[in-house]
Amino acid sequence: MYSFTPIGRIRSCFRERFGTPRQPGLAPDARAVLDLFPPADKNETIRGLDVFSHIWLIFVFHDTMKYGWRPTVRPPRMGGNRRTGVFATRSNYRPNPLGLSAVRLNGIRRDAGGLHLDLSDIDILDGTPVLDIKPCLPWTDNPKNVRAAFAAPEATLSVSFSARAEAALLQHPEGGRFRRLIIQVLGMDPRPAYRRDSHDPDRRHGIRLMDRDVRFQVTESQTAEVTDLLPLPDKGT
Amino acid sequence: MYSFTPIGRIRSCFRERFGTPRQPGLAPDARAVLDLFPPADKNETIRGLDVFSHIWLIFVFHDTMKYGWRPTVRPPRMGGNRRTGVFATRSNYRPNPLGLSAVRLNGIRRDAGGLHLDLSDIDILDGTPVLDIKPCLPWTDNPKNVRAAFAAPEATLSVSFSARAEAALLQHPEGGRFRRLIIQVLGMDPRPAYRRDSHDPDRRHGIRLMDRDVRFQVTESQTAEVTDLLPLPDKGT
Numbered sequence: 001m002y003s004f005t006p007i008g009r010i011r012s013c014f015r016e017r018f019g020t021p022r023q024p025g026l027a028p029d030a031r032a033v034l035d036l037f038p039p040a041d042k043n044e045t046i047r048g049l050d051v052f053s054h055i056w057l058i059f060v061f062h063d064t065m066k067y068g069w070r071p072t073v074r075p076p077r078m079g080g081n082r083r084t085g086v087f088a089t090r091s092n093y094r095p096n097p098l099g100l101s102a103v104r105l106n107g108i109r110r111d112a113g114g115l116h117l118d119l120s121d122i123d124i125l126d127g128t129p130v131l132d133i134k135p136c137l138p139w140t141d142n143p144k145n146v147r148a149a150f151a152a153p154e155a156t157l158s159v160s161f162s163a164r165a166e167a168a169l170l171q172h173p174e175g176g177r178f179r180r181l182i183i184q185v186l187g188m189d190p191r192p193a194y195r196r197d198s199h200d201p202d203r204r205h206g207i208r209l210m211d212r213d214v215r216f217q218v219t220e221s222q223t224a225e226v227t228d229l230l231p232l233p234d235k236g237t
Numbered sequence: 238m239y240s241f242t243p244i245g246r247i248r249s250c251f252r253e254r255f256g257t258p259r260q261p262g263l264a265p266d267a268r269a270v271l272d273l274f275p276p277a278d279k280n281e282t283i284r285g286l287d288v289f290s291h292i293w294l295i296f297v298f299h300d301t302m303k304y305g306w307r308p309t310v311r312p313p314r315m316g317g318n319r320r321t322g323v324f325a326t327r328s329n330y331r332p333n334p335l336g337l338s339a340v341r342l343n344g345i346r347r348d349a350g351g352l353h354l355d356l357s358d359i360d361i362l363d364g365t366p367v368l369d370i371k372p373c374l375p376w377t378d379n380p381k382n383v384r385a386a387f388a389a390p391e392a393t394l395s396v397s398f399s400a401r402a403e404a405a406l407l408q409h410p411e412g413g414r415f416r417r418l419i420i421q422v423l424g425m426d427p428r429p430a431y432r433r434d435s436h437d438p439d440r441r442h443g444i445r446l447m448d449r450d451v452r453f454q455v456t457e458s459q460t461a462e463v464t465d466l467l468p469l470p471d472k473g474t
Contacts, residue, residue, distance in 0.1 A: 025381075048386060052385055087292075089371075129239070137327070141378060141379070145290065149288040152377075
C-alpha cells in the first residue's frame with residue numbers, strides 16, 4: 001500500500017459531476033485554477049514549466065471514490081448498455097480512483113494566497129485533489145500507430161437560449177466565454193443514457209457551471225434549450 | 238492523504254535503474270509482463286482492452302521513493318548541470334513518486350499463475366508496482382499544438398560487440414532481440430552526465446538487462462563496445 005498527499009487542489013468551472021466532460025479537449029472554454037499546497041508551492045518546483053503548453057495532471061476521483069469499483073462498467077460512449085472491463089475505460093469507478101488528463105497551461109501566478117496554475121480545456125471537477133504534474137512530451141506521450149476502440153465523441157445536441165438566459169449572459173462579466181462553455185457542455189448531451197430516449201421534453205435539468213445553475217430542457221428536435229441561469233451561493237472559476 | 242494498493246507488478250527486461258530508458262518508445266525491443274493481482278486479475282476487468290494497441294500505466298517509482306524529493310532536479314537531458322523545477326520534468330524524485338508511461342499492449346494471457354499483459358516499448362524497471370491501467374485515446378491524450386521545452390533524445394553512441402559477446406548472443410534463445418535491445422539502450426549513453434566527459438576508456442560498465450550483466454566500455458571514438466554478457470542468477474523478461 002502506498003500513501004500520497006495532494007500537492008494541490010482544483011478550482012473548476014465544473015461544480016458538480018453532472019455535465020462535467022468525460023475527456024479534456026471537449027470544452028476549450030472550460031477553465032480551472034490549480035492552487036498548490038506547501039511544500040509544493042515554492043517557486044522552484046515549477047521553474048521551467050512555463051515553456052510547456054500542456055501538462056498532465058494525475059488526480060483523485062474524490063467525489064466518486066466512496067462508491068468503490070466493479071470489474072466492469074457501462075461506458076456512456078457505448079450507450080450505457082454494454083459492459084466493458086474497467087481497465088478498458090476511463091471510468092472514475094476504478095480499483096485505485098486515479099484520474100489522468102492532459103490540459104492546457106495558460107499561465108502561472110503568485111499572489112498572497114500562494115502559487116496558482118491557470119488551466120483550460122479541462123474536464124476536472126471543482127475541489128479535485130491533484131497528486132502530480134508532469135510536462136506533456138509529444139514524442140513519448142504519442143506512441144506511433146495507436147489503435148483505439150472508439151472515436152472521439154461529437155456534439156449531438158443543438159443549443160439555444162431563452163430571452164431570460166440571453167439577458168443573464170449579457171450581464172455576466174464573462175458572458176461570452178460562459179455562452180461558449182454552455183454550448184460545448186450541453187452539446188455533448190450530458191444526460192444519462194437512460195434519459196436520452198425517454199422523449200420527455202417537459203423534464204427540466206440543471207447543471208452547476210461557473211457561478212450559475214444552468215437550467216435547460218431538451219426538445220423533441222434534439223435541442224437543449226437553456227431557460228435560466230440562476231445564481232449559485234459561491235463563485236466558481 | 239490517499240492510499241492505493243497495487244493492481245499488479247511489472248516483470249521487465251530492465252533489471253536495475255542504470256540503463257533503464259528515461260522514456261518509453263526509445264527501446265522498441267524492451268519487453269515486460271504486467272502480472273495482475275487479485276481482485277484486479279478477473280477476466281472481466283480487461284474485457285474490451287484487446288482492441289487498444291497502447292495503454293497508460295500509472296505506477297510507483299518504488300526503487301527511488303526512499304530518497305524523497307527536492308523542489309528542483311538536474312535533468313540528464315540538460316547535461317545534468319542545470320536545475321529545473323521537479324514539475325517541469327519527468328524525474329522519478331517527486332513529491333508523490335508516481336510514474337506515467339504509454340506502452341504497447343501486445344497481448345493478454347491467462348495461465349495457472351493468473352492474468353498477464355504482454356507489453357513492449359517500455360521504460361519501466363523490473364518489480365515496479367502498478368496502480369492503474371487506462372486505454373490510450375488519441376483524441377484526448379494528444380492535445381493540439383503542444384509546445385514542449387526540448388526535443389526527443391537521440392542515440393549518441395555507436396555500439397559494437399566483441400567476439401565473446403557475439404558468441405553469447407548466438408547461444409541466447411532471444412539473441413536477435415537482445416542484440417537490438419542492447420543497441421537501443423547503450424546508444425542512448427546510459428552513463429551519468431559527469432562520467433561522459435571523463436575520457437576514461439578503461440572504465441568498465443555493467444547493465445543488468447534481461448538475464449545478463451551486459452559489460453561494456455566506451456572508446457574515445459564514442460563507441461560502446463560490449464565485451465561480455467555474464468549470466469545473472471535469475472531470469473528477466
